[in-house]
Each structure stands twice: as C-alpha cells, then as structure tokens.
Amino acid sequence: MNRLTELFKIKYPIIQGGMIWCSGWRLASAVSNNGGLGLLGSGSMYPDVLRYHIKKCKESTNNPFGVNIPLLYPNVKDHINIIIEEKVKIVFTSAGNPINYTQYLKDHGITVVHVVANQKFALKCIDAGVDAIVAEGFEAGGHNGIDEITTMCLIPQIRSIIDIPLIAAGGIGSGGAILAAMCLGADGVQIGSLFAASKESSAHENFKNKIVDLTDTDTQLTLKEITPVRLIKNEFYDLIQNAYKSNASKEELTNLLSKGRSKRGMFEGDLKNGELEIGQISASIKDVISVKEIMNNLWNDFNLKKRQLISL
Amino acid sequence: MNRLTELFKIKYPIIQGGMIWCSGWRLASAVSNNGGLGLLGSGSMYPDVLRYHIKKCKESTNNPFGVNIPLLYPNVKDHINIIIEEKVKIVFTSAGNPINYTQYLKDHGITVVHVVANQKFALKCIDAGVDAIVAEGFEAGGHNGIDEITTMCLIPQIRSIIDIPLIAAGGIGSGGAILAAMCLGADGVQIGSLFAASKESSAHENFKNKIVDLTDTDTQLTLKEITPVRLIKNEFYDLIQNAYKSNASKEELTNLLSKGRSKRGMFEGDLKNGELEIGQISASIKDVISVKEIMNNLWNDFNLKKRQLISL
Numbered sequence: 001m002n003r004l005t006e007l008f009k010i011k012y013p014i015i016q017g018g019m020i021w022c023s024g025w026r027l028a029s030a031v032s033n034n035g036g037l038g039l040l041g042s043g044s045m046y047p048d049v050l051r052y053h054i055k056k057c058k059e060s061t062n063n064p065f066g067v068n069i070p071l072l073y074p075n076v077k078d079h080i081n082i083i084i085e086e087k088v089k090i091v092f093t094s095a096g097n098p099i100n101y102t103q104y105l106k107d108h109g110i111t112v113v114h115v116v117a118n119q120k121f122a123l124k125c126i127d128a129g130v131d132a133i134v135a136e137g138f139e140a141g142g143h144n145g146i147d148e149i150t151t152m153c154l155i156p157q158i159r160s161i162i163d164i165p166l167i168a169a170g171g172i173g174s175g176g177a178i179l180a181a182m183c184l185g186a187d188g189v190q191i192g193s194l195f196a197a198s199k200e201s202s203a204h205e206n207f208k209n210k211i212v213d214l215t216d217t218d219t220q221l222t223l224k225e226i227t228p229v230r231l232i233k234n235e236f237y238d239l240i241q242n243a244y245k246s247n248a249s250k251e252e253l254t255n256l257l258s259k260g261r262s263k264r265g266m267f268e269g270d271l272k273n274g275e276l277e278i279g280q281i282s283a284s285i286k287d288v289i290s291v292k293e294i295m296n297n298l299w300n301d302f303n304l305k306k307r308q309l310i311s312l
Numbered sequence: 313m314n315r316l317t318e319l320f321k322i323k324y325p326i327i328q329g330g331m332i333w334c335s336g337w338r339l340a341s342a343v344s345n346n347g348g349l350g351l352l353g354s355g356s357m358y359p360d361v362l363r364y365h366i367k368k369c370k371e372s373t374n375n376p377f378g379v380n381i382p383l384l385y386p387n388v389k390d391h392i393n394i395i396i397e398e399k400v401k402i403v404f405t406s407a408g409n410p411i412n413y414t415q416y417l418k419d420h421g422i423t424v425v426h427v428v429a430n431q432k433f434a435l436k437c438i439d440a441g442v443d444a445i446v447a448e449g450f451e452a453g454g455h456n457g458i459d460e461i462t463t464m465c466l467i468p469q470i471r472s473i474i475d476i477p478l479i480a481a482g483g484i485g486s487g488g489a490i491l492a493a494m495c496l497g498a499d500g501v502q503i504g505s506l507f508a509a510s511k512e513s514s515a516h517e518n519f520k521n522k523i524v525d526l527t528d529t530d531t532q533l534t535l536k537e538i539t540p541v542r543l544i545k546n547e548f549y550d551l552i553q554n555a556y557k558s559n560a561s562k563e564e565l566t567n568l569l570s571k572g573r574s575k576r577g578m579f580e581g582d583l584k585n586g587e588l589e590i591g592q593i594s595a596s597i598k599d600v601i602s603v604k605e606i607m608n609n610l611w612n613d614f615n616l617k618k619r620q621l622i623s624l
Contacts, residue, residue: 147528148533150464153595153596156489172464173465177468179621183617184492309491309494309618309622
C-alpha cells in the first residue's frame, strides 16, 4: 500500500501499540495474522517472560511482529539482548532518548522505530538514525509527553520537519481516523485502546468491561511532575488528586504510583485501587470484540470514508 | 458542496472563528468575500462598537456573515438586540447554555450555532434546537472546555450522537486538516489561529509577529479553576503559574486575569504583560498573509490531499 507497509512487510498500515499488561503474544500474533503489525509490550515483562512471549509469538504467526521497549524501565539491556538472541526484527522504543540504543539495534539488523511527542525529539530520532517515527498525541492512553500536543497538531508539525515514515498515535479509533491521520501527513497509525479492550488482550476482563462503559470525560492526564500518564478517573485517581491538594512531594506521588498499581488495575482487575491506563478514544469503544473483527471494522470504515471523500 | 455550505450559503465549508480583539469587520468581511463564513467577535466589543462593525461588514460584503456571542459576557442581551435590529442572519453562541437564547434568536429568523466541548453539551444543543454545532477540541486557542477532549476524539464522539451539521474546531491549520476533520465526521471546520495572524485581523502587529515565531510547545491550557484558556507561555503566564505555586485563591487568580489582560496583549501588543490567546496549531503558521492567500492555500491543499487519498 505505501512505504510503511513495505517497511514492515504488512498488509494494512496499522500498528498495535505494545501496551503494558495488554500486549502479550495472543494479541500481537492475532494482529500480525490479520494484516497489521503486532507488538509485544515488554514494559510489564521480566526478561524470561519476554522470551516466552517472543517464542509463543513466533509459533503463532509467520508474519512480522515486534517488541516495544520503554527505555525508562530497569531491564532494558536484558530485554534488548533477548530480542537479539531471539532474532526479533522490529523494535519500537519509547520514553527515552533514541540515541542510546538505535545504532546498536540496527547493527543487529533490527528495524527501529521511536515514539515522540514533540518536534525536538523527532529531530533527535533523525540524528539517531531510526527507520520510522511514532508521533503520539495528548489523547493517547498511558505514558505521554509533557507538552500536551494533540494528534491533530502534532502530525502535521512533525511531518513538516521529517521525511521518513511517520505513524500517528493517540485518538485513532476508526477507519475514518486512519484516513484522517493520513490527511495530516502520517503514513499509518498505531492503535492502543481498541486493542487493549480486544478479546486477545491479556488485560483483566474487569478492565475490558470498564473500557466499554467509559464516557468521553472519564480519562485524564495526570502526574505531570513525575511521568505524565492518561488514566481512568477512578478511586486511585482521586487519591492522586487528594495528594496534590495536600501539596504532596514528588517522592510521595512516586510512591503512590509505584506500588504495582498498573498490574493491580489492568492485569488483576482491581478497578478501584489499580491504575487503569487508556486513551480518550475509549469512549468510542462499545464492545469487547476479537482482533479479526477490529481489523475488519477499521478497514471497511477506511474504505467507506475514502469513497465518501472522493464524492465530495 | 454539502449541507453546511447550503445552510450558510457559502462556497467553502470554512468558518472563521469570532475571536476577541481579532475578528472585526475587516477580517469577517474578507473571509466572507473569499468564500468562507466570517464571524464578528462580539466578546471584546461594547454594544455600540458591535453595531459599528456590523454596519461596516454589511457595507463590505454582499455575502453572509455572522456574529459570535460568548454567553458569559455581561452585554449579551444588548448584543442580541443589536443583532436583531441590524438583521444579522447567523449567530454562533459559546461559553454558556444553548437553551437560554437559541429559540429567541430562531424566532427572529436567525440561524443559530452553538460551540461545545463534550457530548453532554452537544445533546443540550439538540434539545435547544440549534441549526448546527461547533465541536471544539483541547488544542484550540482561547477559552476551552474543562474536559480536555481533543479534536481527534471529540468529532467522532459528537458525530455518533447527533445528526445535524457538525463543524470541527481546534487544530485546523491546513486543507489536509479540513479533509481530516471530514474523515472524522465533520461537515466543515472553524479556524481561529490562522485568521488571528492574518493581515485583516484587528490584532496588534506585535501579537501577529509573535504567533509566526511560536514553536510547538509554546502554548498551554491554564486557569482551569476559573475558565480554562489556552495562551502563549509569556511573562503573564509565568505570573499565573507563580500564583498557583503560592496557592492563590480563585479570587486572586480571577483578579490576575481580569485586568484587561487580553486587550493589553492581543490589541495593544504588550507581549509580556498581556494575555495572548492562540491555538496549538500556531506553530504551523509561518507568515502574516492575507485572508485571500489563506483561503487559497487551504483549498489548494484540500484538493491536493484529496487527490493523494484517492490514489491510495
């Protein structure tokens, strides 16, 4: 279809975000088997767990898949060694400086993509020699940039300064939104929330059922002083807001966040005390469906909207 | 072209936002003369000034134009009476409840559009009987909703619950973005920042020159406790942030804002001590050009992007 699908050797320009507690081998292989690019989310995996998921993913699909590595997590080097040993061919890095690992990964024949949230980091990606860039807007779930730039503004602004393949992330929930991202200058999209709520997601059923019940005002970007994160406004979110009101220190806020909150919420299903990371587009998700259905819906809607535009 | 251009009897589905200190008769009539819908921004006008601008606008264009009325300003009733006396045919209301004035305006033969930032207020608009809705995302300049919903998410979410014409606002800075908004479900767009920096804008030259120098991280939404507003991070913005750090009361914050700050900044050109309202897309604006050039650029880019999509 275009240079992005050629780069990854995939049918549709659709990447499934490598999300903590959601993106295991079942989800990634299902996306790759249905024409997109599946990514394992290594951020919530111990090294041995990552190796297991890579092996299972290789058994489950003959199509390309990749691994997302948040560079702020402690096991980065172990993860990278496993990825090289297991001959994974695509890595998406995020939450860090692309200069640190891009060349090392490329020296091992790996295609490298880095996630950015402003123009400055897009230029760092070019300097680091990445193969493509994900530009992720303020509306995205989970960890996010501090500058609050939305997908609608970020994509054309990044496009205006880089020539390599560009993947839009944040707020992509339909085929119409994929087409919109392309109108803004993207070559394809990375989708998180829709896949977090899919049947193949490794998230807890409670979390998936919560996602499909959300309204348009139910998520918020918070904890900007530590590491900005978009999450559902539940009791845990209230705890954070109360900590702000009582002028909690950065250390106190970090402690609040770090007690296995994301595992508790997304993997164990504790909807009150857990951290529930999801994007603003979650309000458009109405059912927990399979990856196959999601991909079909996206592509049918993409083609429908394209035909409608042509008739304008 | 579509039901929105039919509703307003305009050539292009492009509305120029009725911005305080920017949208006088020169700007509104230029937009209307170039195929869009120009709006006077009554929020910064005394009643007599509004009447003068309406009269001048009528002299300067034979095409339809309208007036934006922020319902939170004190002169609302005077403004509405003048609009009726002067036989203005289109009114955009914002920053308030659409139920208050919609029927009264419609009884006088006026087409009424209301600006919303979430689904709940879109449904209130339907109940109030408006003719069209502007859905304005978090990236927009000036006054904004408290829910921080971005254009990418807001448009499909509003579209999914209403059938009347829908106008996307926030982050629209190119023909590609107009096409993107349509992919998301909008019938057209409202554009602010591009026109704020146009030659015909009544804003001070200092402000226009500042806009074209902005980078992607130079605006911020602040003052959420009083009335959320997106502005340039200048010395006045620092004052607000320092007030937050010293736990200023709502009253102190309101006092900070209310000392004619927006006039001082946008109309008188005090870039340090004035309030400078502009959208995130301002980073894409590189020159102060005429409305005619802006409209030509938008429509040429719209058609270019449409041709590119068709070839996908």
